[in-house]
Amino acid sequence: MRVKVKYLRHRSIWAIICLAAGLLLIAASSELPEHYWQQPSASSTKQHHDWSDLEKDLRPEACAQCHDSQFQAWKHSFHAHAYSEGLIGQFPGMGNHSRGNNCLVCHAPLKEQQYQSDDDMLESLKIKIRQPEGVNAEADLEAATVPLRHTGVSCAVCHVRGLERFGPPRMGSKQTGHIQTDVHGGFTANKGFEQSQFCASCHQFAQSNAINGKPLENTVKEWQESSFAAKGVTCQVCHMPHRRHEFKGIHHPAMVRKGLEINVKKSHGVAQIVIHSVGVGHAFPTYVTPKVVVTAIARDRNNIKVKQWQWEIIREVRYRAGAWEEARDTRIMPDERRLYRADQAPTTTTTVQFQVRVIPDAFYRGVYESLLAGTPSEKAETLLKTALKRTHSSEFNLFDDVVKLH
Numbered sequence: 001m002r003v004k005v006k007y008l009r010h011r012s013i014w015a016i017i018c019l020a021a022g023l024l025l026i027a028a029s030s031e032l033p034e035h036y037w038q039q040p041s042a043s044s045t046k047q048h049h050d051w052s053d054l055e056k057d058l059r060p061e062a063c064a065q066c067h068d069s070q071f072q073a074w075k076h077s078f079h080a081h082a083y084s085e086g087l088i089g090q091f092p093g094m095g096n097h098s099r100g101n102n103c104l105v106c107h108a109p110l111k112e113q114q115y116q117s118d119d120d121m122l123e124s125l126k127i128k129i130r131q132p133e134g135v136n137a138e139a140d141l142e143a144a145t146v147p148l149r150h151t152g153v154s155c156a157v158c159h160v161r162g163l164e165r166f167g168p169p170r171m172g173s174k175q176t177g178h179i180q181t182d183v184h185g186g187f188t189a190n191k192g193f194e195q196s197q198f199c200a201s202c203h204q205f206a207q208s209n210a211i212n213g214k215p216l217e218n219t220v221k222e223w224q225e226s227s228f229a230a231k232g233v234t235c236q237v238c239h240m241p242h243r244r245h246e247f248k249g250i251h252h253p254a255m256v257r258k259g260l261e262i263n264v265k266k267s268h269g270v271a272q273i274v275i276h277s278v279g280v281g282h283a284f285p286t287y288v289t290p291k292v293v294v295t296a297i298a299r300d301r302n303n304i305k306v307k308q309w310q311w312e313i314i315r316e317v318r319y320r321a322g323a324w325e326e327a328r329d330t331r332i333m334p335d336e337r338r339l340y341r342a343d344q345a346p347t348t349t350t351t352v353q354f355q356v357r358v359i360p361d362a363f364y365r366g367v368y369e370s371l372l373a374g375t376p377s378e379k380a381e382t383l384l385k386t387a388l389k390r391t392h393s394s395e396f397n398l399f400d401d402v403v404k405l406h
């Protein structure tokens with residue numbers, strides 16, 4: 001991915017100024033309220049009698065009446081689909097709603113989205129959760145019939161606490177703190193929205209849960225150790241370009257291509273592929289759930305396959321005897337150049353074809369298959385089958401090219 005140099009320069013100057021001013025400045029102006037991510041709640045004991053029904057409404061479709069561009073981008077994102085079949089299909093087997101709520105802390109975290117009882121949880125599984133275009137296909141308030149819980153990581157999850165709207169400073173402005181406007185009592189502008197730490201409560205686990213030194217989710221730390229952190233290129237710069245609420249990731253071929261430069265060539269008579277991580281701000285891939293497979297196929301002059309090589313880019317973990325263990329970690333780190341060689345090709349080889357295939361949900365495929373092999377309830381079975389199907393349809397070819405040897 002290319003980052004505009006002008007923008008970078010501006011950002012790094014700010015980083016230096018902030019450092020010089022010391023931590024006090026950062027604490028005073030750029031941090032979210034202390035409990036922002038602890039048991040977030042969008043209700044308040046305070047009533048807003050002067051608000052219209054629309055202003056009180058927390059559904060994304062309500063926000064969309066005035067913030068349509070954010071809604072149009074968000075509705076296609078995985079945040080809008082976080083209350084997914086694959087998630088809730090696991091709940092009947094877990095038995096009780098409080099264990100379900102432990103998962104909702106990231107997938108649908110508002111107090112208003114939590115299960116109140118086991119019945120509440122089981123009822124919730126009966127409601128159809130996904131339309132072809134997403135949970136909330138249109139910004140149509142009347143058609144928006146699913147409960148707030150089903151909208152997953154919705155607008156209010158990131159922006160509303162106790163009926164106060166929080167957001168970044170207005171574009172081009174440095175003003176922070178409460179800003180009065182005519183609608184929903186104004187909003188609180190906070191620089192925390194522009195920082196990578198904003199994403200940490202759901203995309204970074206504590207070091208105390210490390211497996212082989214690294215937590216299962218380690219995205220923010222990987223970013224901090226990369227050159228992108230030093231350059232001020234935050235999660236938002238790549239995942240919310242120009243504040244667009246796209247949140248594209250490993251499921252989007254164009255996004256993955258932007259992050260990598262892939263080249264094949266013949267070097268000293270050997271065909272090779274180089275994958276250079278130029279625009280991924282963390283390990284590629286950052287999670288333990290995707291798998292990327294690099295294949296090389298040698299063919300002779302009759303186009304018959306004479307040899308095949310395969311390499312996997314993955315952080316593979318296993319749950320064994322009550323504990324997680326890491327089997328291997330072959331992921332590509334930011335700025336790293338990874339070389340794979342089609343060594344010892346038979347002398348009859350004329351061409352070597354290189355392919356890179358991305359399987360974004362490889363780990364979950366195994367999870368769903370093993371749950372389905374047990375005795376899931378009828379409801380769970382339907383949900384898990386849908387989820388399993390999606391792990392197949394999300395696979396894609398990232399790269400395909402041929403090197404001529406002779």
Ligand code: HEC
Pocket residue numbers: 054055057058059060062063064065066067155156159160165166167168169170171181182183184186187189
């Ligand atoms: C009736 C129209 C309306 C509705 C409905 C509405 N907003 Fe707003 N919102 C506004 C206006 C107007 C502003 C002020 C923009 C400004 O002055 O910069 C604003 C500001 C904001 C901001 C601050 C933007 C910034 O620059 O940081 C956020 C965040 C926000 N709204 C989120 C929401 C969310 C989330 C919802 C739904 C739960 C919502 N709004 C519903 C009209 C609306």
Ligand code: HEC
Pocket residue numbers: 078079081082083084105106107109153157158198199200201202203235236239240247248249250251252360
């Ligand atoms: C409240 C928790 C929460 C916060 C805060 C949050 N995310 Fe997420 N994010 C999730 C969950 C849960 C998923 C997975 C959704 C699913 O598919 O079920 C996700 C998915 C994603 C994906 C899609 C990955 C893919 O598989 O393609 C990206 C990219 C992403 N988040 C980026 C961000 C960024 C950047 C921020 C900060 C600006 C952020 N997230 C903040 C919970 C959160």
Ligand code: HEC
Pocket residue numbers: 081082083084085086087090102103104105106107201202203287288289364387
């Ligand atoms: C700390 C935050 C967090 C918690 C807690 C959490 N998840 Fe997730 N989950 C994520 C993120 C981020 C992703 C997207 C990245 C990935 O695929 O690993 C995700 C993805 C998923 C997916 C694949 C995408 C989808 O929605 O189909 C499933 C299934 C899932 N989680 C199930 C669960 C279950 C079950 C629990 C509770 C046992 C749980 N999660 C708890 C953050 C969380």
Ligand code: HEC
Pocket residue numbers: 060063064067070071072074075079153154155156157158159167168169170171193194198236237240242243245
């Ligand atoms: C995962 C967290 C997350 C979710 C979900 C989310 N936002 Fe945001 N939003 C952000 C962040 C972070 C920023 C600031 C991005 C930046 O500064 O680069 C932002 C910025 C905004 C702004 C200010 C935009 C501007 O151009 O100044 C508005 C308005 C807004 N969001 C509304 C919404 C609405 C409406 C929804 C739901 C359709 C929504 N957001 C969903 C995290 C989120």
Ligand code: HEC
Pocket residue numbers: 001196199203219220221223228233234235236237238239248249250251255256258259260279280281282283284285286287288289290
């Ligand atoms: C320099 C750009 C860049 C920065 C900075 C960046 N990302 Fe990414 N991110 C990408 C690209 C490109 C992909 C797609 C390739 C991949 O999956 O690694 C991606 C993928 C993801 C995914 C998909 C899951 C996976 O296993 O890869 C998540 C989740 C994510 N990023 C979250 C974050 C968070 C949180 C931050 C900040 C701590 C962040 N990203 C910073 C470029 C960036």
